Amino acid sequence: MFFTYLRRELRRRRKAALVVASGLALGIALVIVVNSVSSGMSKAQEKVLESLYGLGTDMTVTKAAEAQSETAGERPRFQFDAQDDDSGEEQSSDRVMVQGFQTLASSTVTKVGKQDGVADAVGGLSLQVMKVSGEFTRGQFQQDGQSGQGGQGGGPGGGQSSPEGQVEGGGANFDVNSYSVYGTDVTEPALGPLTSSEITDGRTFKTTETNAEVAVADSAYAKEKELETGDTVTVKGTKYKIIGIATATSGDAAANLYLPLKQAQTLADAKDKVTTIYVQATDSQQIDSVKSGIQKNISGTTVTTSADLADTVSGSLSTASSLAAGVGKWLSIVVLVAAFLVAGLLTSSAVSRRVREFGTLKALGWKSGRVTRQVVGESMVQGLIGGALGIALGLAGAYAVTAVSPTLQAQLGSGSGSGGGMGGGGGMGGPGRQTAAKTLDVALTAPVSLTTLALAVGLAVAGGLVAGAFGGWRASRLRPADALRRVE
Template sequence: MFGIYLKRELSRRKKAALVIAMGLALGIALVITVNSVSAGMNQAQDKVLKSLYGLGTDMTVTKAQSAPKAGSSQGPSFKFGATSSSSSSQSSDRVNTQGGQVLASSLVTKVGSQKGVSAAVGALTLNVTKVDGSFTQGKAKSSTTSGSSQQQGGPGGGTASGSTGAPQVQGGGANFNVNSYSVAGIDVTDQTLGPLSTSKITTGKTFTTAQTNAKVAVVSKSYAKTKKYQVGSTFKISSTKFTVIGIATPNSSESTIDVYVPLKQAQTLGDSKNKVTTIYVKATDSKQISAVKSTIQKNISGTTVTTSADLASTVSGSLSTASNLATSVGKWLSIAVLIAAFLVAALLTSSAVSRRVREFGTLKALGWPSRKVTRQVVGESMVNGLIGGGLGIALGLAAAYTVTAISPKLTAQLGSTGGGQGGPGGGQGGGPGQQATQNTLEIALNAPVSLTTIALAVGLAVTGGLIAGAMGGWRASRMRPADALRSVS
């Protein structure tokens, strides 16, 4: 009886039911859209942090760059040997550590022994500036002036018909190219942490644990494309010849490291024996990262401990702006629209009940108790709410799919959280005296919809139906059979 009556009443009042359902649907669709876009913002921010700093781990330990000493030379210098040939090719590499002051390798073990630390590995980041080209030697030529002039010679001097001027150098010059790239020395015995952990080898192979001091390298996909490197290609850094054994593709966005070599080789290139610039740390419990950070800072003075939360606070650009809008304006707008949708549904249901005075009065006269009348109204409202929920989920999924299909581009800028940020591509520049750089990436925004968001939408639909049904049912339960008789004209 309940089902038959419910179906008949909803079919009789299609327009009113559709208006209530659409009101709820719009509010639910907006909630789904805002939640999916916010989730996309969080994913984009994670991509920025991982790709710019290689922070696939929980935190990094670095040391701030010290101020340069007065009178010290800060500019890059290159020395070329002079030769007597008219054309001579020259090449020189300048290798400096990048990302703050170097740390003793022994600190890696000390950090790894701290309470709450699961693992710790060291890495050395270098900046290589390569200058190569050639000089062309000029040629000295003398010029002769015409005309006669008197010259006082020896006894019986005479007259000269011409004279030779001072020699002048003509031609010659120099043509040099400058190439700057980054090199990361990694601990090949544990590649789950450190700069290479956020990339995957797509061509060739990665390092083996036996290659701790081998002259082999893994290059990033973009750098390999620029230099036309393949597995088996060779190149030199400061006269040391390396063989490419693999090409790495970043898991997200673009890598800031061009070349990966074993840590010992990087220490030799950078003249930094038993030194590292960054210590990558993994905590035993991700919920205790703040406590582990405090422990390391307390027990190892002079170091800077940076977590992903610290880096997130430095993200700026359109990604940060959009994230703030989605978090604040978007969520408050969703709440406001939902409240309005619930109120409209409740008022429309209550208004519909007032127009059914004769119907409910007659049912009570026939013996229907108030609870049965209330149940009927609540049932109708629940069906309207579920229809609205279904429409809202469809609209929300369509909006999220549209955002993902369009993939609007957002820029993210991430500067240093302090002097000498040690993650790859971090705050300090490649050499002494350089200013802290600001890394910029372009991220395509997606809007993933999770099952939690769908469950939230269903819950909102049921809640909206219950609120509307409660108000309408309360009003219907107060009607008396006499009300039906008074409404008869």
């Protein structure tokens, strides 16, 4: 009886039911789109942060460079041997410098790894290489004036010869090239800056190549220098075989060249030293407490989390994220509340027009509770219909955003890192890369999660309950005598 009466009433009043369902559908669709876009913003921001940090990294530990160090103001010096037979022969000299931060002892990596809440910790060494290469060319001495017979000092029939002359030609032609090198711990391939790049040619390091003379080149740098897998690059007199080409999955690469950590330490004369410690927490919910513990137990260090880096992201990505989180969510809430109120008022108004109907049913023996359940049941069906329409509209809106994929810009300004590198294309891995502002283009998507769909269903049910509460309260107050006084 309940379902039969329900079906007939909805079919008889299908226009009113469609209006209520459409209002709820618009509110639910807006909630789905806003939540999906917000989720897309979060994923875009995570992608930007991974380009700085490396996949799986929750925080980094560094030590800010001293304002006045022993080498402050020291300029790079390059020495060349000038021999008589060096004319036309190419000479080169490299200067390898630690970049961005003060170095930390490798033992600090072990100490960080033993902190509560730390799942893994690995060190890395950021370097900048300045390479000067070129050749000297000997000049030719040209004598001026005329020489007398008999040579110098006078002689029979001769005059004085002029010793004056000048050197013509010769000189030096040298090129200065600056690039970045990153020493990575090959025994921990799942953590560190190289994880933000994908090996597109060749292979990555083997865990046994801790001190091997091998290198992985960034694809942009390899293209610029026309390097391929199997070629060699020379750094400070040591030849390294390129075993792979890595392409950054988002933004710029952490470095132009990646070397095993021990090799990088040898080049920089920084044995057992690192500049950045990459940390992975056991629980993402405890990152703040892990950060506090590291700062307390390891003095003088700066711990930077993904949340800290997120505060440095500006540009259209940050603006759109703020709009989605602020204006978008509040707008969806206002529209949803308005839809609930309109549905409730329409249902209450419909009950008022059915006074004779409900009064007659009560006169036939229907109790107030049964009448109320009938009204609530009708409202629930309208809410579910509105939910289905809302989900369909929301999915269509989210798909449209993903299909268009508007490009947002994320500008990474100066953060907690200090120091900075010179030139060199790739910059630094870890927080040190914040020192040079740059802009990344990120395509926006709007993924719809099961949680969002479950929220939509819950809102549909809630909308039906709100509308049913208005109508049920109005129907429960009707008396059988009202049916005799009301003529329709």
